[in-house]
Amino acid sequence: MKKVKVIKIDVDKCNGCRACEAVCSAFHATPKYSSTNPERSRIRVLFDPLRDIYIPVLAGEYTEAECNGRELYTIDGKVYDECSFCRASCPSRKLFKDPDSDLPLKCDMCEEEPPLPEPLCVQWCLSDALTYEEREEEGEEEAKPGELEIGLESLVKKHGAKAVMDTVARMSK
Ligand code: SF4
Ligand code: SF4
Secondary structure (H helix, E strand, O other), rough: OEEEEEEEEEEHOOOOOOHHHHHHHHHOOOOOOOOOOOHHOOEEEHHHHHHHHEEEEEOOOOOOOOOOOOOOOOOEEEEEEOOOOOOEOOOOOOOOOOOOOEEEEOOOOOOOOOOOOOOOOHHHHHOEEEEEEEEOOOOOOOOOOOOOHHHHHHHHHOHHHHHHHHHHHHOOO
């Protein structure tokens, strides 16, 4: 059996306070809690006051290439931008990339030892737009790539393995 962690998002309850962005970026700052910067957050709130909507989106997988096509969403008769709800860290946009290094950001469910009772964005969402659930599913636990592995993979895809290895060798001299 494997444990599946789920953050449920109730868009109707989100008031756009952005507390989730602040705490996520602080938790992932180095040193931890030393700064807040929404651009470093693994959750971003799509904000459109004119259409009275706030949609939290959690950072998902890194993708090397942007999609060949695009999707347009119509919700309650309002049309939302292409890519608005996509979770990917993708070459076509700045979202879910570290603003300094350009490395991809991905939600890690605030994993640490000892484990937190709930992910921090859920704990800080006072309007209950975010709620947390764990369940068991058939199947083996998969080894998940760490942040370092995800970052290195994106650098290798962008610059090639040799350039990355040469740079690391030069830096470690
Ligand atoms: S903390 Fe909750 S209510 Fe505030 S922006 Fe994030 S999801 Fe929305
Ligand atoms: S679960 Fe943790 S890492 Fe993921 S978006 Fe929420 S605060 Fe950020």
